[in-house]
Amino acid sequence: MEIDQRNLFREVRRAQQRLAGIANPTPVMTSRTLSRLAAADVFLKCENFQRVGAFKFRGAYNAVSLLSQEEKDRGVLTFSSGNHAQAIALAGALLGVKTTIVMPDDAPETKRAATEAYGARVIGYDPRTQRRESIAQALQAETGATLIPPYDHLDVIAGQGTAALELIAETRGLDALLVPCGGGGLLSGSAIAVKASAPACRVIGVEPKLADDATRSFRTGRLHSVHNPPTIADGTRTPSLGSITFPLVRHFVDDMLTVSEEEIIAAVRFLFYRTKLVVEPSGALGVAVLLKKDRPRLQGNVGVIISGGNIDGATMRMILKS
Helix, strand or coil, X not given: CCCCHHHHHHHHHHHHHHXXXXXXXXXXXXXXXXHHHHCCEEEEEEHHHCHHHECHHHHXXXXXXXXXXXXXXXXXXXXXXXXXXXXXXHHHHHHCCCEEEEEECCCCHHHHHHHHHCCCEEXXXXXXXXXXXXXXXXXXXXXXXXXXXXXXXHHHHHHHHHHHHHHHHHCCCCCEEEEECCCCHHHHHHHHHHHHHCCCCEEEEEEEHHHCHHHHHHHHCCCCCCCCCCCCCHHHCCCCCCCXXXXXXXXXXXXXXXXXXXXXXXXXXXXXXHCCCCCCHHHHHHHHHXXXXXXXXXXXXXXXXXXXXXXXXXXXXXXXXX
């Protein structure tokens, strides 16, 4: 893949213009306690206050809005464990486009219910025995719908990058940015935005140890995968980086870190009790790094993208009791 940094950043800027007045300009919050524990000035970009409760709306709306009228008439198809599903469903509702979502049977019930409430048709599958990509390909051949995947799509990546762009504009200069990583769409978009507008800022991706495919891919230069990883951070259960996000992560990202399940749970609990924020496990990965006992030395101004807040009641009760 040929990487044209100037053109990629131009697309992030254009996505920001398309999203103006449609996506929520989410707040940046601080916590003296978190900054003290992290030994840095921490700024939380709260995408849990985005439409559908996650950053995914940015990329989904940007991608759907760019379709031709003929493509919109045929409908849109995607596969997702929940947040991208909701985002595509809402984007379709806003733009008058029919949407079909292939969703795993073990996806959080709150995410499935919200997706259906936005008007999408949801098709379930067993992730232990079926591949979502195969199901989506068969549906695409049958219906002629346009497939907009959760992360491996340049228009989706450009939309996701607008969150970091907002954060940079709202802070007084970042020295590091911690970004959750599943398939790498948010991480790629954030890194593109940061390296063009604040090149001295280090961009660090974070994923669960149980789903460390991106970290291993980043370090070795060879694409690794983890099938259906058993992590509580359901938004990171993607098998691998994509053919687009892999080279972008390798080119623009400075480092990758992993956190344990216990550290993820502790971060969700901390955010709930100390900052009064409801954050899903995938969204708390950056904070989990800052609360680690063996955390890396991050000084100055540290941004953290809180990627979403869609957590079901049973999971939150388990976390708060543990």
